[in-house]
Amino acid sequence: MSEQRSTDEGRDQPARLLDTAGPSARVLAAFDAQTELPEGDQRSNEDRAWRRLRQQLRAEQAPAARRGSGRRWLAGAGAMIALIAAVALTAGQNRRLAQPRPPVVARQSARANPIPLDSSPRAPATAPAIAPATAPAIAATAAPLPPLVLTSEPRPLPAEPVRLDERIAVIAAAGTRAAAWIDRAGQQHVDLASGVVELIVSGGAHPVLLVHAGDYRFRDRGTVFEVGRTGPAVWLHVKSGAVGVSKAGRPLAVIRANHRWSIGVADAASDTPGRPNPSHARGPATAKAKATTTTTTTTTTTTSSPLAALDVPAPPDLSPPGPAPAVAVPAAPAPAPTTPTVRRRSLPDCRALERQARDDEAQTCLRALAEGNDLSAETALYELARVQQESLGDTAAALVTLKQQRRRFPGGALRDEAELTTIELLPNVGQYRSALDLSEAFLARHPRHERAAELHLLRANILREVFADHAAAVREYQEIDAGAGGIADDAAFFLAVSLESDGRAQEAADAYRRYLKRGTAAHAAVARARLAALAR
């Protein structure tokens, strides 16, 4: 019914409520009038706000000079990190210059499969690296990078790392031939002719970047990834986030963090050049590639159906014994000496991203941390729920995350906190009954919990306001000790209200009187009015 109405409304713009004469229009008009400030107030407020804004912007430009010692310490730490990153960057470049890329030699496989870098059963210990990660680690982005201003004309990527904009850093390995450009819609592109590029994309809405390597397209989803190309051989290594792979506009796969994808790279470095093509025996091939490496050249045929690159664990190799199939999979991470390690982010890193309003990245960061089984994983899940609720206003997602936390860590250190937060959020999505049930179970387990009074007040408010069960509300309010503070004040007042609503006038009058004797009676005026009404 509502869907039908909304469809109808989609054709014609509905009339505005303010143009009608109903009670809603009057209420809305009253609210609208209240939101308008007098012109004089507006001018003075604006003037003051402008001065404050200028001060803030100046303070941001000169942070260390105006802030406290803690912030100066943080600034110092940031500078130190930048220095370390710069050293890492330089070291990475030196390594690249000093060590020529090893020849591409890879294990042969029937299909292109993304392989998890960790604990892959298909990764023999002796498998050589297909994708020598020649680009420096992500930490290198902490160093200021020169910008490369893009136009619609492709501009060659320089040998040193550059920034395409505030969110995209590109690091090309030595000898890489690649160009970057921007289209009319603002989409940025990197055309990779040969070599290896590492791309670090952060912040904002995605995708912001497309990498073209031959027939293949790699679309970022907020991530750090490398793309390599040697002739028709193309490989992808996703270090964080996710990357969509497509060919001729047809999506092939989504490759997630710590997975690789490749196609056409096997025989480029095979030690059996010119061997028969196994694809011919299996059926028609869909793509034919001539893979070339720095050392050997051979011809082979690859299968490149969409299934060939799905981001799922690889099935057992059912191909008959014989010559190796065409498509190779990088089955193991690059050897330690040549692979720069991507620093695993910590909880403070994720919080820093959140403070910088980089919510997508903060979520990705927290999700990555939450993959473990330790306290930091549990904390990351709780933090993820907090980000979803506070920064994104997505209560439903926060509840799902909290539920996941309670399921994964049933005896966790934050279990009670997760449960309390769930109870608190449930009324926001209208699940009052669930909030009552969960809080009842919690109070049964922890009758003397430090927040038991808050829980009783929450339950009482729900019972009174939502279910109009005043007798039950009275019982809940009576559970709260008559001490000082806002909770006790509310409880004492609404106890009287509930008694009155339950038809217990004499008890209500007594309760109002007791309430008025409190030192801090926030609802005193209403209580006196009700007491007078009851006396009549």
Place this chain on the structure above:
Amino acid sequence: MSSLVSALINAPPIIDRCIAGDEAAWRELHRAYYPQVGRFLRRLGVPPAETDDLCQDVFAQVVRYLPRFEGRADFRTWLFKLCISQVNRRRRFRWPALLRLSRAPHDRDRGLFAINGRLEALAGPALPEFSQVEMARRAQLALQHMKPAHRAVLVLFELEGLSGEEIARVVGSPVATVWRRLSYARREFEQWINEGPFHPPTGERP
């Protein structure tokens, strides 16, 4: 005269001047849009005590991101988008030691409001006897109780007068979704206005 016309035509728009670092242009921009931002934030339910801070946050974002504004959308809609984003970020103030239903000021108001509403109801038809202040408060409570996405659409359409297409650009949803949210938001709003907080508009019913 012709030189004046020519100067007007050739004068770079204020946004271009801001991007170029013209401080007078920034001042002009701030003066022109500050009232709109403040009003929009108040309409979104930001308490008066927090409006100034949030305004400042919004304009700080404008300063940071204006170079990325491509002019494909109306500047005002872009500004509204920033406001909504900042309001969503602002909603963190009582996490994690909180139980909103019991602690949030508006819930305390809801309790009072409920009693006032009942008193009014005892006296006769409730709405006609409400003062402007009370009606405004009732509207504010209704808006506060809505989902943020519904509230944004309702405010943008009913109070800011944006079209469906403009709202779709602000909230980043298709136009059909905008109308659907508006439909829900109106229903919730009217339910609050007509029935009061003893009968929540959504969720379980006894």
